[in-house]
Amino acid sequence: MSEDSPTARRPSSGVLRRMTARGREEGHRAATPLELFFDLCFVVAVAQAGRQLVHSLAEGHPGHGIPGYLMMFFAVWWAWVNFTWFSSAYDTDDVLYRVVTLVQIAGVLILAAGVPRAFNDGNFSVVWFGYLVMRLALVSQWLRAARASRGDERRTALRYAVGVSLCQVGWLGVLLLPDPAKPWVFLVMALVEMSVPALAELSRPTAWHPHHIAERYGLFTIIVLGETVAAATVAVQTAGDEHEALGILLPIAAGGLLIIFAAYWIYFAVPIHLHLASNRQAFLWGYGHYLVFGSAAAIGAGIEVAVEEATGKAHISTFAASACVTVPAALFMFSVWLIHSRFHKRGLAQQLVLPGAAVAVLACTFAGSAAVLLAGLVAAATVAVGVTLAARRQEGADEPDEGGPAESGPEARQPAEGT
Numbered sequence: 001m002s003e004d005s006p007t008a009r010r011p012s013s014g015v016l017r018r019m020t021a022r023g024r025e026e027g028h029r030a031a032t033p034l035e036l037f038f039d040l041c042f043v044v045a046v047a048q049a050g051r052q053l054v055h056s057l058a059e060g061h062p063g064h065g066i067p068g069y070l071m072m073f074f075a076v077w078w079a080w081v082n083f084t085w086f087s088s089a090y091d092t093d094d095v096l097y098r099v100v101t102l103v104q105i106a107g108v109l110i111l112a113a114g115v116p117r118a119f120n121d122g123n124f125s126v127v128w129f130g131y132l133v134m135r136l137a138l139v140s141q142w143l144r145a146a147r148a149s150r151g152d153e154r155r156t157a158l159r160y161a162v163g164v165s166l167c168q169v170g171w172l173g174v175l176l177l178p179d180p181a182k183p184w185v186f187l188v189m190a191l192v193e194m195s196v197p198a199l200a201e202l203s204r205p206t207a208w209h210p211h212h213i214a215e216r217y218g219l220f221t222i223i224v225l226g227e228t229v230a231a232a233t234v235a236v237q238t239a240g241d242e243h244e245a246l247g248i249l250l251p252i253a254a255g256g257l258l259i260i261f262a263a264y265w266i267y268f269a270v271p272i273h274l275h276l277a278s279n280r281q282a283f284l285w286g287y288g289h290y291l292v293f294g295s296a297a298a299i300g301a302g303i304e305v306a307v308e309e310a311t312g313k314a315h316i317s318t319f320a321a322s323a324c325v326t327v328p329a330a331l332f333m334f335s336v337w338l339i340h341s342r343f344h345k346r347g348l349a350q351q352l353v354l355p356g357a358a359v360a361v362l363a364c365t366f367a368g369s370a371a372v373l374l375a376g377l378v379a380a381a382t383v384a385v386g387v388t389l390a391a392r393r394q395e396g397a398d399e400p401d402e403g404g405p406a407e408s409g410p411e412a413r414q415p416a417e418g419t
Contacts, residue, residue, distance in 0.1 A: 016095070021149070022089060038105055043226075046224060047227055048072075052116060058309070070294070075111065076115075077289075084213070085197070086141060101137070104138065107131065107133030107137065114126025143158075160197075171189055174189075194287060214273035255377070258377065259372075262382060265383045291332075302323075305324040322367070326365045350390070
């Protein structure tokens with residue numbers, strides 16, 4: 001695509017540029033360094049949510065830990081979603097845009113600082129203030145987009161600005177209402193939040209870019225899995241230093257690493273941007289990633305709990321500690337299949353690989369102290385089976401029929417690494 005094309009990548013020079021929508025057919029649309037920096041700062045918030053989950057589960061308080069984690073991870077994930085889809089449609093990459101994005105990053109760090117207090121004490125004041133900082137910046141961006149637009153596009157931007165502002169006011173309920181009501185307020189407001197994009201884009205969808213969105217979600221998946229690796233590594237190192245129980249810890253470390261490697265392979269096995277052809281598909285896919293990201297981060301927390309139980313620091317049974325790993329691992333496999341990879345599978349055998357693997361990983365919970373290692377082996381076997389099935393299908397597509405040449409074209413090619 002030439003540099004003179006209206007959908008070509010715009011240069012980053014200039015203090016202020018008209019914030020017009022970017023084209024969905026724009027070539028070479030890739031994540032920017034600013035977006036990567038934005039994602040990296042979210043590692044702090046993800047780590048805070050995971051750390052609180054570990055403490056609750058290790059102390060035998062899943063009734064408090066799991067709902068708290070789901071709420072805190074939603075707060076982190078939704079802040080990321082708001083920025084990601086806006087930047088895909090309206091990233092001008094001028095000085096003002098960069099400054100406002102850095103303000104949003106400051107809000108993310110405030111949010112992260114408030115996670116422990118919200119998780120343990122039900123005090124959401126710091127989290128709310130972090131969201132306020134982020135949303136003042138985000139609303140200013142939407143108003144800037146509205147000012148540069150006309151007709152339905154302008155109405156869409158204004159609906160976003162109004163909807164986001166009203167939601168921020170609605171979140172005051174978690175500050176003002178009594179503690180028993182806060183989880184219900186959170187649930188209602190989460191649903192309201194997710195309805196804003198659907199209502200705002202009724203008349204005209206924003207110009208998000210399928211390949212760019214797929215890349216951004218993939219990069220965030222890598223960041224979450226990286227945080228999982230880091231958390232598990234620190235847990236094993238700390239336990240090894242304190243207890244010198246490498247014989248107990250190595251199977252957990254090996255199984256956890258196999259699960260994480262398999263999670264990476266499973267997620268990136270198919271070119272999902274080809275599926276993002278409409279707003280309806282994009283909404284279901286994008287919202288479904290709450291389960292993908294949340295379960296991926298929870299795997300690392302579960303490995304930490306398993307390590308603490310193996311070294312006698314956790315006050316739970318081996319079965320419960322094993323479930324802290326196997327349940328999120330199974331949920332990751334099933335959710336990736338449900339929203340992501342099933343659209344690229346052909347035949348019953350390929351379709352059943354991931355759901356069957358999820359059930360098998362859950363069954364590993366009953367394997368006692370070997371549960372994590374066994375779950376890792378199942379995850380590795382899942383990848384191997386998926387690769388074998390995809391390779392056989394590719395070989396079949398390459399073989400010519402008696403009456404003519406083999407099929408050709410994109411429809412005849414299935415990624416060989418698919419699961």
